[in-house]
């Protein structure tokens with residue numbers, strides 16, 4: 018489990034509009050990588066290309082390469098659904114299946130994959146809820162709807178659902194932006210734990226969060242509105258926050274713009 022992602026020369030387009038230009042980077046397994054940068058610089062767009070999720074947007078397309086442990090995710094014959102099983106995603110707003118029970122929310126991916134054995138499902142649901150730091154809060158109400166949980170609990174439920182199918186990589190697009198500070202800290206603790214097993218990539222607007230949870234930070238920027246976003250620099254989080262190479266990075270992290 019946990020794989021290395023190697024991206025080279027990636028451009029992303031929405032129709033004729035080039036949203037992201039010439040990104041190359043390596044994301045190490047069992048680490049947390051944060052993407053930071055001002056609004057509109059293409060962080061979410063780029064993140065979605067790491068599991069081909071952009072393909073659900075009409076007109077969105079990429080050029081370049083994304084390798085997952087040497088396997089080209091865009092090679093002919095690769096099924097995007099299979100890619101998303103290996104590279105899972107957690108979204109900004111918690112999106113549990115609202116009427117489905119807590120148990121079934123976590124089991125949904127396995128059931129889709131054809132697992133019917135109740136004992137196996139119970140095992141995986143319990144383990145995933147433990148790993149998502151949610152077990153103690155829900156163990157007595159697994160048959161109740163997912164929508165009955167707090168926002169922070171719902172987000173941890175979505176993380177449990179994502180890890181139940183044992184992905185290699187977990188992409189998180191601003192996973193705490195809809196949460197209160199206590200729930201945010203719970204998710205941050207969880208992210209720290211997830212990197213024991215998974216490669217984790219998180220988009221965040223919260224500088225402190227990037228500094229707290231990530232090992233590597235990638236700063237994106239765009240020259241002007243309507244221009245494509247670019248990767249400005251990437252490095253160990255401590256270095257990016259204390260001694261960035263580029264002036265634009267320093268200006269952004271010190272709050273001079275963005």
Ligand SMILES: Nc1ncnc2c1ncn2[C@@H]1O[C@H](COP(=O)(O)OP(=O)(O)OP(=O)(O)O)[C@@H](O)[C@H]1O
Nearest residue numbers: 031036054055056057058059060061062063074243
């Ligand atoms: N579905 C879409 N169709 C067309 N253009 C899009 C679409 N989604 C994003 N864009 C454009 O692509 C560019 C990058 O957007 P994106 O959402 O990736 O930036 P971001 O850095 O994640 O921004 P934010 O921090 O505000 O979420 C923007 O110019 C945006 O308007």
